[in-house]
Each structure stands twice: as C-alpha cells, then as structure tokens.
Amino acid sequence: MGSRLGAGRAGTFDGVTTASPAPAPGQPTGQPTGPPTGQPTGPPPGLTVDGYRLLTRIGEGGMGVVHLAQRPGGARVALKVLRPHIVGDEEARQRLSREVGSLSRIRHVGVAEIVDSDPWGDVPYVATRYVPGLSLHDHVREEGPIPAGDLVWFATRLGEALMAVHAQGVLHRDVKPSNVLMEGRAPILIDFGLARVADDPKLTHTGWLLGTPGFLAPEILHGDDATTASDVHAWAATVAFAGTGRAPFGRGPSMAIMDRVRRGEHDLSGLPQHVRSVLVGALHPDPRQRPSLLEAVRRLQEPPPVPTARRTVDKPFEDDFFTTPLALASSARAHDVTHPEPTYVDPTLNERADSGWHDPWAMDPRFGPTPPAPKPPLGVRLRTSGLLVATGLAMGGAIGAYPYLATFLVVIVVWLLRSGSLAASAASNRRMLRGRSSWYDGPQLLLATPWHLVQSVPGTLMLALWGLGLATAAALLGYAFALGVPWTLAFCGVTFMVGLWLGPGGSRVRGPVRRVVRPLTARPALWLVTTALVLASASLAGWSVDTRGPDWAPADDHLLAGFSLDSFLPGLR
Known part of the structure; x- marks a missing residue:
C-alpha cells in the first residue's frame, strides 16, 4: 500500500x-518541494x-x-x-x-x-x-433554513441515523451542521473522527477541546464523560440550526459560547412551538433531565398542540460561580446503549401514500415496518365506507345494464387512475430528493405522461383479469342459485368492482379514489347528498336491467349466446 x-x-x-520531476540540467536544486504558499485547491x-x-x-x-x-x-x-x-x-x-x-x-x-x-x-x-451534497451549514446558507413543514421529517431522519450509531455502542461526539450532509432532503451523518467505542478506555487529552463550541454538551465542557445524552444535546442544537439558520447559543468568542451552553441560555425563537418544546428539553444543561433520543423523536411525531394565548419563555439556567476552563476535553467511556428497535409514525403518511408516494427510508428492511398513521374518526370512516359501497353498487348495476360498454369504461378509468398514481409518485419522490418544487415540474410531468400511461398497462391488465376471474366465479354462483341473467350480471358487476379494489396493484386505484371521496365525507350533509345521488343511480341501473334486460351494445348478443351449461356439465343442476 x-x-x-x-x-x-x-x-x-x-x-x-508526492513526487516532483527531476530538475533540468543547469537549474538550481535547492527549490522547496512542498506545495506553494497558501492552501491548494486540489492534489497534483x-x-x-x-x-x-x-x-x-x-x-x-x-x-x-x-x-x-x-x-x-x-x-x-x-x-x-x-x-x-x-x-x-x-x-x-x-x-x-x-x-x-x-x-x-x-x-x-x-x-x-x-x-x-x-x-x-x-x-x-x-x-x-461519498455523499454528493452540501453540508447542512452550507445548505442553510444558500437555501435558507429548512421550512417548518419539513423540519420534523429532517429531525426524525437525523435522529434515526444517530440512534443506529448508538445501537452499536458508539458515540458520535461531534454532531454539528458541518458534519451533516444533505443528500437531497435526507441528512447523512459523516465524520466520526471523535467517535469512541463504548468499551474503549478513557483517554484524557489535556489542553485540547475535542469538538465545536455551541454544539458540545455542557457536561463535556465540565470535563465529565460523554454519554448518549451528549449526542442528544448536539442533535437538538443541530436541528435548531437547521430550522432557524443560526446557532442556538449565539456567536462570538468560544469562551462566551461555552458559558451560554453551560447555563442553557439558548435562542429557539422562530421554530414551530411543538418542535421548540422538544428541543428545550433536549438542550437542558443537566443530562439527566434530557429525554432519550427515541423519546424526543416520538414526541416530534405527535400532532402539535392547539395554540393558546399563553406564551412560554425560556428560563435561563440559574447562575453560579463556575468559571469555564480554557480547554476541557475527554474522550469517554460511554454507557452501554440498549435502545429498543425504533418505530415512528409520520403524520403525513396517509396523504402521501394515497398519491402513490413511498419513503425509501421507511421501506428499507433495516428499519422494520412503519406503523400506520392515526386513523380518522369513526364517523368519517363509516361515511367513507358507505359512499364507497354505494359507488360499487352503482357501478355493478351499470355493468349489469351495459356489460360490454360499462366494463370497458371501468377498465379505462382504472388505467387512468393507475397512470396518474404513478405520475404523482414519481413527482413526489423527485420533490423529496430535491427538497422543493421547481418551474419545470409541470412540463416534466407532461412529458412523462406517455411513459406512465404505458407503464401502467401491464398492472391494469393483471388487475382486470383478476376482477374478471372473480366475476366468472360469481356468474357460476348466480347460475347455481337461478338468479336469472339480469341479476347475475349485476352480481358479476359488483364482484368485478371488488376485485379491482382489492386485487394486486389495487392500491394505485384506492389511493386516488379515496382522495376524491374523502372531501365528500368530511361534512355529513355533503356526504348524505352525494350518497343519495349515487344510490339513485344504482337503483336506476337496477330498474333498467330488471325491465328491459341487459344491453349488449356494441354487439348484438353476449359471447355465449346459444351455449347451454346443462349440456356442457350434465347433472350439475
């Protein structure tokens, strides 16, 4: 090597x-061999x-x-x-x-x-x-602070990465904005130059301050051993910087910053209230008063409280006569870390899943399954289910009245819904990686539409065949119970709709349909009117089938006209 x-x-x-070329004859040989004055921008x-x-x-x-x-x-x-x-x-x-x-x-x-x-x-x-992205420090300087809507996601992802570090018995000890790279919107931890394995012996480096003032926990400045609580403090300070664009303990001489850290005199103004309340606890000067990283992340995922007129003001840490030393440092024997397997609830998971969005981090098998987001109230779920059932009955009646035309139109609608879901998923994933919308999102979506239409064809055909298979089974049941052609067709139509809803790839149909149905069920009055109209359409279709029979247009008759199941399966009935 x-x-x-x-x-x-x-x-x-x-x-x-490095190696330098040998001097030409007649040239002096006493020239310096190192790099020129100043910092070079790249290697030879x-x-x-x-x-x-x-x-x-x-x-x-x-x-x-x-x-x-x-x-x-x-x-x-x-x-x-x-x-x-x-x-x-x-x-x-x-x-x-x-x-x-x-x-x-x-x-x-x-x-x-x-x-x-x-x-x-x-x-x-x-x-x-290699992570091809700016550090959080440079990202905030060029793009501005991370928006409030993305800050919880950022803090959660950074916390997950740090918990994975702790789960291996390792302390990072230098979490700060310059040691977090932004890969799209995702934070990536780097630089474990100060990391220590938990079972390493303690090494004292007198005269060296190993870390960055403003992002070091107070106990490190006191000369105590570092623990996972020290990384929690650094995590909170980094999240505060990401959300405000400034260091939470201010700027100035290192001595002044360290003294503010020791006293707990931080500035978190400008952060969302529920994020601020979590970070206040994580930045507590006493490590015993800080929440664990898992607890802090879970609290971030909770819905923000209803704002009130009362305001809370940070109370600085009580003054004492401790004088911050000029240089304090120690690497630490960390306490054994035994965190349970972390699971998190993203409050926006349902909305993004409905559009076909998927989170590559949450789907990674190393994280385990992500629990579903909190369910809507029972009344909303019952109204949504009722409207969906009524719509399925109406579509089943339409298939019974116009078997060929209605089935063809239903398959076309499913194809378009799946194509739109794929397009929305691709656009959402691009925004997730890029971190913000751009002017070319619309043209890019338009240009990609033909590809999404082609991409959704195989899945649509598989789903349609699944539904037709269930409809065939329903037709056999209708024949066995002598329901008659009109009602058997209606039964087949309803079964076909159930197959499209629950079959393989049906999530690409359920998501867009729910996004349309959900606003109609938010208010009981609107839901009642909509459901009544849908049930009226179902009744009209059923009346049409019962009075004049099915219309096989554009064909003259069904495919099995003249075919007798009794002759094909003698003794079945």
Missing part, C-alpha cells in the same frame, strides 16, 4: 507522499493512494484532509488521510483505527458508511461513501 511514486524529488501534499494530477486517484480536496479537520477519490472502474469515495505532521504519531493512528472500528459496525442509510481503510499503512486513510 502507499502512494504512487514517480521519478524525481519527493514531497508531501495533505499527508500523501495523477496522485494516487493505494490505487485511489485523488480528484479534489473536499474537506479538512484537525486530524486529516478529505479528498474525493476513485479507483479505476469504481465508485467515487470520500478518502480521509492523516495530516503530515501527525502521520508519525502513534496515538493519531490509533484514533484513526478506532474510527475505522466504529464505522465498520454501522450500517444505516443515514450514515456515510466505511467502504475501505488502511490505518497502519505508509499513507493511512479511511474511505467512506
């Missing part, structure tokens, strides 16, 4: 051994580390520098190498080795997992999944 070396004099670049062309070609520098910290790198034919990665002045430091390599051990045990879509490493090579490095 090592960097690729060429002929000439060797130097260093961000911890990587062709520089490699263990087969990874360094493309550009994308970040740096106290321990090392992060490069965008790629092996031939492989995916791009974020490659972190130690800085030149600490490559020979045994303790720095041990810290990097612990980082590798921490990350290798975490598998979560919200964490930039490790893909390769060599902490003990000539050029020690760690390669993690």
Whole structure:
C-alpha cells in the first residue's frame, strides 16, 4: 500500500507522499518541494493512494484532509488521510483505527458508511461513501433554513441515523451542521473522527477541546464523560440550526459560547412551538433531565398542540460561580446503549401514500415496518365506507345494464387512475430528493405522461383479469342459485368492482379514489347528498336491467349466446 511514486524529488501534499520531476540540467536544486504558499485547491494530477486517484480536496479537520477519490472502474469515495505532521504519531493512528472500528459496525442509510481503510499503512486513510451534497451549514446558507413543514421529517431522519450509531455502542461526539450532509432532503451523518467505542478506555487529552463550541454538551465542557445524552444535546442544537439558520447559543468568542451552553441560555425563537418544546428539553444543561433520543423523536411525531394565548419563555439556567476552563476535553467511556428497535409514525403518511408516494427510508428492511398513521374518526370512516359501497353498487348495476360498454369504461378509468398514481409518485419522490418544487415540474410531468400511461398497462391488465376471474366465479354462483341473467350480471358487476379494489396493484386505484371521496365525507350533509345521488343511480341501473334486460351494445348478443351449461356439465343442476 502507499502512494504512487514517480521519478524525481519527493514531497508531501495533505499527508500523501508526492513526487516532483527531476530538475533540468543547469537549474538550481535547492527549490522547496512542498506545495506553494497558501492552501491548494486540489492534489497534483495523477496522485494516487493505494490505487485511489485523488480528484479534489473536499474537506479538512484537525486530524486529516478529505479528498474525493476513485479507483479505476469504481465508485467515487470520500478518502480521509492523516495530516503530515501527525502521520508519525502513534496515538493519531490509533484514533484513526478506532474510527475505522466504529464505522465498520454501522450500517444505516443515514450514515456515510466505511467502504475501505488502511490505518497502519505508509499513507493511512479511511474511505467512506461519498455523499454528493452540501453540508447542512452550507445548505442553510444558500437555501435558507429548512421550512417548518419539513423540519420534523429532517429531525426524525437525523435522529434515526444517530440512534443506529448508538445501537452499536458508539458515540458520535461531534454532531454539528458541518458534519451533516444533505443528500437531497435526507441528512447523512459523516465524520466520526471523535467517535469512541463504548468499551474503549478513557483517554484524557489535556489542553485540547475535542469538538465545536455551541454544539458540545455542557457536561463535556465540565470535563465529565460523554454519554448518549451528549449526542442528544448536539442533535437538538443541530436541528435548531437547521430550522432557524443560526446557532442556538449565539456567536462570538468560544469562551462566551461555552458559558451560554453551560447555563442553557439558548435562542429557539422562530421554530414551530411543538418542535421548540422538544428541543428545550433536549438542550437542558443537566443530562439527566434530557429525554432519550427515541423519546424526543416520538414526541416530534405527535400532532402539535392547539395554540393558546399563553406564551412560554425560556428560563435561563440559574447562575453560579463556575468559571469555564480554557480547554476541557475527554474522550469517554460511554454507557452501554440498549435502545429498543425504533418505530415512528409520520403524520403525513396517509396523504402521501394515497398519491402513490413511498419513503425509501421507511421501506428499507433495516428499519422494520412503519406503523400506520392515526386513523380518522369513526364517523368519517363509516361515511367513507358507505359512499364507497354505494359507488360499487352503482357501478355493478351499470355493468349489469351495459356489460360490454360499462366494463370497458371501468377498465379505462382504472388505467387512468393507475397512470396518474404513478405520475404523482414519481413527482413526489423527485420533490423529496430535491427538497422543493421547481418551474419545470409541470412540463416534466407532461412529458412523462406517455411513459406512465404505458407503464401502467401491464398492472391494469393483471388487475382486470383478476376482477374478471372473480366475476366468472360469481356468474357460476348466480347460475347455481337461478338468479336469472339480469341479476347475475349485476352480481358479476359488483364482484368485478371488488376485485379491482382489492386485487394486486389495487392500491394505485384506492389511493386516488379515496382522495376524491374523502372531501365528500368530511361534512355529513355533503356526504348524505352525494350518497343519495349515487344510490339513485344504482337503483336506476337496477330498474333498467330488471325491465328491459341487459344491453349488449356494441354487439348484438353476449359471447355465449346459444351455449347451454346443462349440456356442457350434465347433472350439475
């Protein structure tokens, strides 16, 4: 392992051994071999580390520098190498080795997992999944704070990722906006340079402040051991920054910020009230008073309380005579973490599911099933079911009166509903990844419509065949009970509608239909009028079938005219 070396004099670049061309005859040989004055924007062309070609520098910290790198034919990665002045430091390599051990045990879509490493090579490095997005700090600076409607989703996803870290007995210890990358709308945790495995011995680094003032928990500033509650404090501060665009403990000298953190003097104005109430508890100066991360996330998912005229004001932490030290730090023996498997309830899940939207995080098998959102009131559900049953009877009567035409129209409507559901799902997923609507959403949807129409054909045919199979079984039952042709056809029509509703792929039909029916059932008066009209249509169809029989247009008669089931199955009746 090592960097690729060429002929000439060797130097260093961000911890990587480089090579310079040999001087031409007659030129001086005493020129410096390092990089020019100032910070370079990228590595020299062709520089490699263990087969990874360094493309550009994308970040740096106290321990090392992060490069965008790629092996031939492989995916791009974020490659972190130690800085030149600490490559020979045994303790720095041990810290990097612990980082590798921490990350290798975490598998979560919200964490930039490790893909390769060599902490003990000539050029020690760690390669993690590359996330092509801005940090939360830069995202807020360019796009503004995360809207209130998306903030709960953001906080939940970040909390889930951090809980996955804790579930492996690891503390992140440096959750902050610059260590959260935005992959579309989804936050991704990065940089475990300060992570500690729970069973590691405590190491004291006198004179070093390992972390960022304003996002470190007060107990860390006091010199106490870090716990999961410390990460809860950092999570809350990061969520507050995401929602307001400013650090919750203000700006200024580090000493002043640390003193405000220790006293609990934060500014959460501008956040939604229910989010603010959760973060106030998570930012409590006493770690014993903070909720667990699972409890905080669940409280975020609860419906916001009804606003009242009374206002609450944060009460600063009581003053005392503690003087913040100039530098306090310690890595920690974390307490064993035993969180139950997290499950969450997204209050907007039903609305998005009706449009065909799916959440790639919630659907990931590593999270387990997501519980359904709270059900509507019983009265609304009963009215919705009644209107749907009445509509099914009306459509069944229409199929009994006009078997060919009504069946054809029903299949066409199902095809259009499924196509619209696929289009809505694609548009919703694009907005989820992009984070906001754009002017080209309309033209893009229009141009994609033909594809969605074609895409929904196989599913529509399968669903129609399923319904026709059930209708055939219903026809046999009608013949067995001698219902007569008109009522047998009506029975087949109702059965056909049930098959379309409950058959494979029927969710693409149920979602759009419910979105149309739900507003009609919100008010009892409107529901009563609508249901009466639908039942009247069903009665009219039934009367038409009973008086003049089915109309087989555009054909003259049904397909089995002249066919006798008695002759085909003698002794059946």
